[in-house]
Amino acid sequence: MxxxxxxxxxxxxxxxxxxxxxxxxxxxxxxKFGLVFEEHLPETVRLPKLPVKEGELVAKKCETGNELWRVKTIRKGIATLERAVEGYPLPSETGIEVSVAELVVVRSFGDPIYPVLVPVDRVARGGPDKPWHMVINADNFHALQLLLYAYEGKVDAIYIDPPYNSGARDWKYNNDYVDKNDPWQHSKWLSMLQKRLKLAKRLLNPTDSVLIVTIDEKEFQRLALLLEQLFPGCTVQMVTTVINPKGTARYNEFSRVEEYLFFVFIGAAKLQSTGSDMLTERDYAIETDVRWRGLARTGRKGLRSNNPGSWYPIFLRKSDFSFHSIGDAIGKDVDESTVKVPQGTIAIWPPNKDGHEYSWSTVPETLRAIHAKGGFKTGRVNPAKNSFPFYYLSTGAFEKIEKGEIVVTGRGPANELLIEFADGAKSAAPRSVWNQVAHDAGSHGTSLLQRLIPGRKFPFPKSLYAVEDALRFFIQRKSNALVLDFFGGSGTTTHAVARLNKQDGGTRRSLLITNNEVSSDEAVSLRQKGFEPGDPEWDSLGIFEQVTRPRIIAAITGKTPEGDAISGDYKFNDESPIADGLEENVEFFSLDFLDPDEVARGDAFKAIVPILWMMAGCCGEREDSKGTTPWFIPKHSPFAVLIQEKQFRAFREKLAERKDIEWVFIITDSEENFGQMRRTLGRKYECVQLYKSYLENFRINTQDALNG
Ligand SMILES: C[S@@+](CC[C@H](N)C(=O)[O-])C[C@H]1O[C@@H](n2cnc3c(N)ncnc32)[C@H](O)[C@@H]1O
Known part of the structure; x- marks a missing residue:
């Protein structure tokens, strides 16, 4: 050109x-420039819940692949079919008769479908103030489109581990496994991923977010090009990570020990140092911590009642909050107001949080000695917030000073030591090659999964700590980050996000999507036994039912599906017994499709309530409603629905009683009425119009949605 x-x-x-x-x-x-690949037949979707009617596009339940038929007539439960190839009947194959029970409705590209979230399970250990993680059993192509209604531009991080296209029937295109004999193996994979990434891109916060995609040697070059094309202007960086140090032997090839992570930095996304360089096992955070430690204790062991000798005041000058002196410890039952405060000073006592009194880390005599050696300092004070942080140097730090590992370069304004590591190489900047024991997928993926859900198989789960580490670089300072994984597999990402919350008391939440696929071998054996997808015998063996749901419940409760306490401890960061579980709330859903013409109004309202709850941030225990009252204002969630628009005035009065409401859904078919009501309610609320044909509000698979 x-x-x-x-x-x-x-x-x-x-x-x-x-x-x-x-x-x-x-x-x-x-x-086309750059990565060129074929367009394939668009993905179709089988909708087993929809009734087979004349004129419908259908597939035979027993057939895999993309063989489609059009129903000409139905008489006494028998459908007469003609083959449908992109809408054209083939003359040789008309008039075929099949029992309706053996058919399933299919929707193809551009035929709108109406998704709903059907609640299937929940585990609640996080208390009322923590939002809920969502785990959805669905094809991600549809679930991502539904998520766009709720979270367009709001997701902080996406972590995905898509099928690696190994040629070993590890994923499906149009209901058929793709393997190495498929001449379109690579372009089908690219088509599949591109469509999903286009939707995912719209979910990411354009001003500051990250996309993380893991991959191995089979597709990493093609993935790199695809990401460059889909995210022009963004930094796309590849990290090589050792996940199997023993190596996977390959004939006449180097033994594979690694895979790759692509990071796409969106907007102003910043890499946040975690104290690890990722290449070595050196922990800079701990070394830094040895230098200056916070004086205030936390946790049960830090309670005043457990350390009465470490409960004493530190006096600061009123004029500039500079250090004055260290007071004496007072007994458990002595009232602090009786302590004499030196003139011109204020007394700072150990912190009192959530009604609990904590202590300082040392007794006053020790702190005075540390202060005398220059090992005590006051951090940035904020009297308005009653925040007076103190720091001290531990015995370990003084030992390092003596050994010359830490050098003293001078004294600060409060006579505190100014110190620095001797070897100068203190940069914890993470490197682009990761080699961490914690990332071994065998020990901390497969073996960990065996502890959580003994006897259940899942191929190649990620190391829990590897997912935690990758996310930490971007969301450690976003304590309420929204994280999405749409190839969720065994649920490692939800587990990792829950652990990140445990480490800092955060309220991050995850949206995890994964399908309920059975392995290709299992599918053969199930068909031989006469079962089809949709039969309980088939579905109970799918990944969502067998692995994802029980694994996440096990992680949260600390118990295996059999009810036994899980053995062993978490390692590396935040070591603690796995059996303690995690204080989080998780709700599990299946994505289903309904026909607006077939569903009674009350059922349709009930069916969309979980979507409204999701739009309002998954806060508070979810409540059901059939929508038969003038409005629906759930007790525990920050949203309200006006069902009968004539009742607007009374609804407004009710709203005023609930200060926590952020979202208001107004059901009306009139744009004008909606506009008026929205203006009356003012900017305080996020107002959304819903049409009376409830299901139509969330249609997906439309041409518009898919063109991005
Ligand atoms: C490589 S695994 C992810 C493993 C996960 N990171 C873990 O640690 O367990 C990919 C998962 O995506 C699921 N999957 C594949 N295609 C999908 C699709 N179109 N929609 C939803 N899930 C899909 C597969 O069933 C599989 O469980």
Whole structure:
């Protein structure tokens, strides 16, 4: 193309030059640059819950693949079919008769479908103030479209571990496994991933978020190009990570020990140092901590009642909050107001949080000695927030000073030591090659999963700590981050987010989507036994039912599905017994599809309530409603629905009683009425119009939605 443009530039006739230039510009629009792959038949979806009617596109339940039929007539439970190939009947295959029970309705690209979230299970250990994680059994292509209604531009981090396209029937395209004999193995994979990434991109916060995609040697080059194309202008960086130090032997090849992580930095996304360089096991955070430690204790062991000798005041000068002196410990039952405060000073006592009194880390005599050596300092004070942080140097730090590992470079304004590590190489900047024992997928993925759900198989779960570490770089300072994984597998991402919350008291939440696929071997054996997808015998063996749901429940409760306490401890960060569980709330859903014409109104309202709860941030225990009252204001969630628009005035009065409401859904078919009600309610609320045909509000698979 560049050569043609150079040649055009040399055409002396201006009119001809312009005309050819315009034609070439048109041609360029249709020419693909960069990664070129085939368009495939768009993905279809089987909807077993929808009734088979005349005119419907259907598949035979027993057939895998994309063989489609159109129902001509139905008589006494028998459907007459003609084969449908992109809408054209094949003359040789018309008039085939099949029992309706053996057919399943199929929707293809562009036929709108109406998704609902059907609650299937929940585990609540986080208390009323923590939002809920959502785990959805669905094809991610549909679930992502539904999520767009709630979270467009709101997701802080996406972590995905898609099928690696190993050629070993590890994923499906149009209901059929793709393997190495498929001539379109790579382009099908790219088509599949591109469609999902386009939707995912719209979910990510454009001003500050990250996309993390793991991959191995089979597709990493193609993935790199795809990401470059989909995220122009963003930094895309590849990290090599050792996940199996023993190596996977390959004939006449180097033994594989690694895989790759692609990080796409969106907007102003910043890499937040975690204290690890990821290449070595050195923990800079701990070393830094040895230098200056917080004086205030936390946790049960830090309670005043357990350390009466460490409950004493530190006096600061009123004028500038500089250090004055260290007071004496007072007994458990002595009232602090009886302590004499030196003139011109204020007394700072150990912190009191959530009604509990804590202590300082040392007794006063020790702190005075540390202070005398320059090992005590006051941090940034904020009297308005009653925040007076103190720091001290531990015995370990003084030992390092003596050994010369830490050098004293001077004294600060309060006479505290100014210190620095001797070898100068203190940068914890994470490197682009990761080699962490914690990331061994065998020990901390597969074996950990065996502890949580003994006897259940799942191929290649990630190391829990590897997922934690990758996310920590971007969300450690976002304590209420929203994290999405749409190839959820065994649920490692939800587990990792729950652990990140445990480490700092955060309220991050995860949205995890995964399908209920059975392995290709299991599918063969189930079919031989006469079972089809949708039969309980088949579905109970799917990944969501067998692995994802029980694994996440086990992680939260600390108990295996059999009810036994899980053995062993978490390692590396935040070591604690796995059996303690995690204080989080999780609700599990299946994505289902309904026909607006077939569903009674009350059932349709009930069916969309989980979507409204999701839009309002999954806060508070979810409540059901059939929508038969003038409005629905759940007790524990920050949203309200006006069902009968005539009752607007009374509804407003009710709203005023609930200060926590943030979202208001108004059911009306009139844009004008909605506009008026929205203006009356003011900017305080996020107002959303809903049509009376409830299911239509969340249609997906439309041409518009799919074109992005
Ligand atoms: C490689 S695994 C992810 C493993 C996960 N990171 C873990 O640690 O357990 C990919 C998962 O995505 C699921 N999956 C594949 N295609 C999907 C689709 N279209 N929609 C939803 N899930 C899908 C597969 O069933 C599989 O469980």
């Amino acid at each position: 560049a050569k043609i443009e150079d040649l055009i530039a040399q055409i002396p006739d201006e009119r001809l030059k312009k005309a050819i230039g315009a034609e070439v510009r048109e041609l360029k629009k249709n020419k």
